[in-house]
Amino acid sequence: MPRPEPPSPRATSDLLLNRRARSILAALRRARPDALIELDHRSPFELLVATILSAQCTDARVNKVTPALFKAYPDARALADADPADLRGIPVIARGVAGTSPGTNPLLAALRSDERRVAVV
Numbered sequence: 001m002p003r004p005e006p007p008s009p010r011a012t013s014d015l016l017l018n019r020r021a022r023s024i025l026a027a028l029r030r031a032r033p034d035a036l037i038e039l040d041h042r043s044p045f046e047l048l049v050a051t052i053l054s055a056q057c058t059d060a061r062v063n064k065v066t067p068a069l070f071k072a073y074p075d076a077r078a079l080a081d082a083d084p085a086d087l088r089g090i091p092v093i094a095r096g097v098a099g100t101s102p103g104t105n106p107l108l109a110a111l112r113s114d115e116r117r118v119a120v121v
Contacts, residue, residue, distance in 0.1 A: 039066075046066065050062050065090055
């Protein structure tokens with residue numbers, strides 16, 4: 001009987017990353033069971049983007065601008081493909097997140113590096 005092929009290194013890496021993310025999430029839930037997320041979001045993608053933006057200003061300000069942002073760019077691919085000049089029109093992003101290229105823009109760089117990782121949790 002032939003031996004099954006071992007999983008690819010990429011599949012093993014993704015599996016380990018997923019397990020690690022779930023382990024960290026479980027530890028956080030044990031440590032802070034009453035924690036609330038102040039950032040409005042409907043998906044892991046929206047929470048990721050809102051978290052990155054919240055480093056630039058208050059959560060309240062992020063909550064004011066993200067509805068329009070997510071209407072214009074509803075998923076990681078749409079936002080990753082966005083023209084940085086268009087993103088500069090959004091005040092929170094213009095404050096320092098919207099560089100001119102993925103190399104200088106942490107939000108676009110993160111999204112373009114591997115959009116599958118956006119939905120790990």
